Amino acid sequence: MVNEDVFTVLAEQTRREILAALRDGDKAVGELVDELGASQPTVSKHLRVLREAGLVTMRAEGQRRYYKLETAPLNGISQWLDGFGLPSTRPLLVEGPATEPSAALAVAENELSIPEGDPESMPQQIGRSVGRAATKAADLLANLPKFGRRKES
Known part of the structure; x- marks a missing residue:
């Protein structure tokens, strides 16, 4: 999948919310509908777009459809963003099943340096750093050109 296609897919807020909901593991469509507070047809439409983008x-189990997050396209974006030299303390995503948070935690523990100073303020420092990184990523995504649209004269 080309980065531009993934960025186009991620431009929709509902799709980002679905991906965030799937970070914790596989979920049925009904679970996503309840969690997001959206209609079933809306969630199904966005899941189809996410599936087509990889x-x-x-997977189907009887009448239920379960969806699983695939990190490979997101890792491609992460690698692309690394080319901008933004400061990072750890990789954004770890290869492997989304249901293995211990792998991501192990990477974070090995690569996170503890700053000198008051240990009580460390969670606040980490929170501010994560917030700044999220803001920069959102700004970058928001300012990407809109692909596939013609300019009207």
């Missing part, structure tokens, strides 16, 4: 996979 960001999620689906």
Whole structure:
């Protein structure tokens, strides 16, 4: 999948919310509908787009459809963003199943340096750093050109 296609897919807020909901593991469509507070047709439409972009996979169990987050396209974006030299303390995503948070935690523990000073303020420092990184990523995504649209004269 080309980065531009993934960026286009991620431009929609509902799709980003679905991906965030799937970070904790596989979920059925009904669970996503309840969690997001959106209609079933809306969630299904966005899941189809995410599946076509390779960001999620689906498995059927009887009448239920379960969706799983696929990190490979997001890792491609992470690598692309690394080319901008933004400061980072750890990789944004770790290869492997989304249901293995211990792998991401192990990477974070090995690569996170503890600053000198008051240990009680460290969670606040980390929170501010994460907030700044999220803001920069959101600004970058918001300022990407809109692909596939014609300019009207």
